Amino acid sequence: MGLLEELKTKILTADGAMGTLLYSNGIEYCNEELNLERPEIIERIHREYIQAGADIIQTNTYGGNALKLARYGLEHQVKEINRAAIQIAKRAAAPGGQYVFGTIGGIRGIRKSDASLQEIIAMVNQQAGYLLGDDPDALLLETYYDFEELAATVSYLKKLTDTPIIAQVSMHEPGILQNGMSLNDALQQLEALGADIVGVNCRLGPHHSIQALEEVVLPSKAFLSAYPNASLLDVEDGRVVYEPEADYFGRTALLLREEGVRLIGGCCGTTPKHIEAVKKRIGNLAPVTQKEVVAKKPIVIREAEALEVKPLHEKAKTERTIIVELDTPRHLDISKFIEGSKALDKMGVDAVTMADNSLASPRISNMAMGSILKHQENIRPLAHITCRDRNLIGLQSHLMGLDALGIHDILAVTGDPTKVGDFPGATSVYDVSSMELIQLIKKLNEGISFSGKPLRKKANFSVAAAFNPNVRVLDRAVKRLEKKIESGADYFISQPVYTKEKIIEIHEETKHLETPIFIGVMPLTSIRSAEFLHNEVPGIKLSEDALERMRACGEDKDRATAEGIQIAKELIDTAAELFHGIYLITPFFRYDMSVELIRYIRQLDSQKESESSYVQASY
Structure with a gap:
């Protein structure tokens, strides 16, 4: 009888954490490398879980992809590490006939930039290929905070293999995924994508895992799984610890059963004692086939208060x-x-x-x-x-x-x-x-x-x-702007620019963008400050003309101030003609210089408006 067939009539108990036991024994390096360096330790832990009553053990491959192994310089040993892991697990399970799951861990956290979907699928293809080479009973996808990543991985694996797929999400908050999706909706979507078992693992202890599953309807085809942490984590003397109450963990397994869970294991903080407690409590109880889901009252999200003034990005489009x-x-x-x-x-x-x-x-x-x-x-x-x-x-x-x-x-x-x-x-x-x-x-x-x-x-x-437009190849900087627009940027504020030519170049390279740009102008106060800005401040580069003009002022502070303002006005002449937004950077708290430049901008606009009115009157 296969795994999925057995789950139709039984509740199966999976193993618990691997990393917790290694950590408690002072091993704080790369857990997956132990598959090669100390395979006897990994096999012993597998056997301890089997002796505790686990029907299923999983391979020590949670971080067995190239990206995570690269942290330890092991990215070229993906094959050896994953093949060794499944062989160790198979060897441990052979006497009792326990199921062996090949484990693939999530990569992204909150940062989507950790890896693109294309990179993720390439790593999944590599790791799954080596795991599938030794015929596991299922592939376990665990600790996925990013639903996009998990959905893409399930879709890819369903095309790659007929081996059962277990897809488990992780939540920061009970019942809600990182992207705001409800747990119920997420599990239904994973089932629709072809996952054979769907569920939750990590981050939350039994209490909050049960609370989240109360809102989940029983899948029509798939089965439910849950691998809670032993508890919420704590820190003692700089070390992460969990509450050791194994009997409590076993009692909560009964509540997981009531929510329709048929595959119960443990994640961070759990040990063979926790799994033994689960097995003792669950025994030969039949799975729940019907449950009443009490929908919780939805939280109403109020609209934001109306702004007192027009948003800057809206005003800068036309004014x-x-x-x-x-x-x-x-x-x-x-x-x-x-x-x-x-x-x-x-x-x-x-x-x-x-x-x-x-x-x-x-x-x-x-x-x-x-x-x-x-x-x-x-x-x-x-x-x-x-x-x-x-x-x-x-x-x-x-x-x-x-x-x-x-x-x-x-x-x-x-x-x-x-x-x-x-x-x-x-x-x-x-x-x-x-x-x-x-x-x-x-x-x-x-x-x-x-x-x-x-x-x-x-x-x-x-x-x-x-x-920052002060780069050799402006096209690359503009492409970065486009990515920021995709991320949600409403407008841009530039680093100070010191040549008319650069302002014109910015306009030509960005005129296809509807997102407003505020051109940065920072008046110079002396040759010393000019040299400092040019040579030491990241993102700021002055023109040779501006530097020469400031050098000519020598140590005459008044002359240097006047020249700095004049250079800024010349830049404003061009910027005000091409852009609605002007960003003045006050140098060294000389706000009097900013005041003079604001006055100048207003005079330019007033003059332009008068000229426009004169032309219209002439017609």
């Missing part, structure tokens, strides 16, 4: 729009910052934009200063957010705080590396790239958290992305 960067202080005296912001606002600037610890040096939080500007001074703030300083938890918390404060204009950037700043030994986080951050922010605009959980209200962020 002159000026934003000015003013760095928040590196000290605790905010008086000059407020003074400068008021001066800019008086000139009619559309928003004051604040970097997020630029050059990796700590400044007063732009969230705090943005709140003061908005609520105390009625000035519109635009806050930058880097991927450098916050992990995913911090990023979502920060964004939720911005929404609560009514700060809706943000710029998502990667962030300068910490080694250029005040604390070169500080850790750079970079959980996500700037493109992925944009995608996650857009999820918040749908009322969905990074983990897929409903947030009860939609955010209303207008998201800018950075654009």
Whole structure:
């Protein structure tokens, strides 16, 4: 009798964690390499699970793909590692006739950039090919957070083999996948794609796994599986630990049965004792063939509040729009910052934009200063957010705080590396790239958290992305813009540009894009600052003409300021003719220079409007 035939009338018990037992014995390297280096350890663990009553064991190949093995320099040993793993498992199972599953683990987490679908399928093809060479009883796809990846893998494998496929998703939140899809919908789709067994594993303990499965209807053709963690994880003395209550785990198996689960195993934190407890409780109980699914009341996601003013990206499509960067202080005296912001606002600037610890040096939080500007001074703030300083938890918390404060204009950037700043030994986080951050922010605009959980209200962020045109081949930079647009960028803010020719080139290369671009202009204050910007600040390059003009000013500060403003005005002449959006970067807190440039832009627009009116009157 085969696996699927037996599941028609029985509940089968699978094994538990492999990594947990290896970890508890001080093995913290590459688990899969042990298939070659210490096969007796892997075989012993298989036999311990079989002695505990497991009807099924799985190969030690969760991370047996080329991408994960590359972390240890083992990407060229995919064949040897996977073939050895299934032979070890078969050898352990032979005396008792237990089923052997060939395990393939998910690759993507939240970051889709970890691997493209094409790369994933290539790795699945390679790993599955070696596993299938030794005729496993099924292929187990486990710990898939990205539903797109799992669906593509199931579809591919169904074309490759007739071997049964078990497809298991992992959830951050009970009943909801990372993409916001309900667990019930996900399992139904996997069944429709041809998966023979569908279910859940990892991340959640028994309580939350059962809670999630309460909303799942019994599949019409497939069977349900569940491999919960032993509990929620904890950390003791720097080591990950789980609650060891094996009897509790066994009792919860009865509740899993009531939800229609026919294949019960364990994931992180489970041991042979947990599996023995499951086997003891389940015994020869027949599977449930009918269940009542009580649909939970859906969480209503309210629409975002209406914005008080037109989004910057909407205005910049048709009207002159000026934003000015003013760095928040590196000290605790905010008086000059407020003074400068008021001066800019008086000139009619559309928003004051604040970097997020630029050059990796700590400044007063732009969230705090943005709140003061908005609520105390009625000035519109635009806050930058880097991927450098916050992990995913911090990023979502920060964004939720911005929404609560009514700060809706943000710029998502990667962030300068910490080694250029005040604390070169500080850790750079970079959980996500700037493109992925944009995608996650857009999820918040749908009322969905990074983990897929409903947030009860939609955010209303207008998201800018950075654009560095100071590159040798502008076409490549434009292609990156196109990818950012696909990720959800509403508009672009460029690094400062220092030649008219570059501005014209930007216009020619981007005129096919409907997404507005704010051209960056930063006035120079001295030859020393010009040399610093040109030679030391990432993403900024000056023209030789601009450098020569500043050199000619020598140490005359007034002359240098006047020349820096004149260079900026010449650049604005071209930028204002070709783009609606102008982004002024205030140099070294010289907001008086930004004020003069705003005045100049307004005069240009007024002059152009007068000329247009004169022409119309002449007709």
